[in-house]
């Protein structure tokens with residue numbers, strides 16, 4: 001994990017934004033560099049749709065004009081971080097528990113750019129635990145159904161309820177997160193489909209066919225990847 005690389009990726013991404021755009025603001029440490037660089041550009045007539053309360057707070061503090069997905073349902077460009085960037089720009093996201101709002105904003109966007117430091121680029125997704133957002137009501141029963149689906153994908157470890165120092169982590173929408181230690185995800189499309197069919201699962205952190213471009217931060221500059 002390199003802060004310098006994240007900064008480079010965030011700054012390069014901010015340069016892609018044009019005046020008058022509606023911009024989706026991602027969540028996490030890399031996205032925060034982007035938000036700071038975007039605010040520093042002082043572009044006219046931007047409207048920004050944040051993907052989390054944390055990003056909304058940061059953007060507001062920096063003087064960016066905020067909007068909501070309800071008021072601006074068509075976003076020109078979303079820029080967001082990722083936990084893993086795999087082949088074809090298949091991603092794992094949700095390490096910061098913002099996956100649901102992120103996916104809603106990504107899917108409403110004409111173009112999405114993922115930004116990450118070079119350590120996030122992998123040959124096979126799955127070393128980073130896959131976040132699965134679950135309705136809090138009866139979440140342990142949902143976890144049993146998740147375990148069955150994971151077993152069907154030869155993933156033996158049951159997903160683990162995400163906890164922080166202050167107790168069970170709640171998302172901005174009030175849901176809980178289970179992290180599935182997959183090791184390697186051999187068929188991300190089938191796993192994504194199977195997880196979506198589980199009652200109680202709200203969303204998962206597999207972002208497939210959503211990123212149009214990746215800007216990968218290096219120690220000196222950036223590398224640009226396409227699907």
Ligand SMILES: O=C[C@H](O)[C@H](O)[C@H](O)COP(=O)(O)O
Nearest residue numbers: 028029030081094095096098
């Ligand atoms: O829920 C959080 C998001 O998906 C983040 O974009 C992701 O976890 C990457 O965060 P970071 O840039 O801090 O590694």
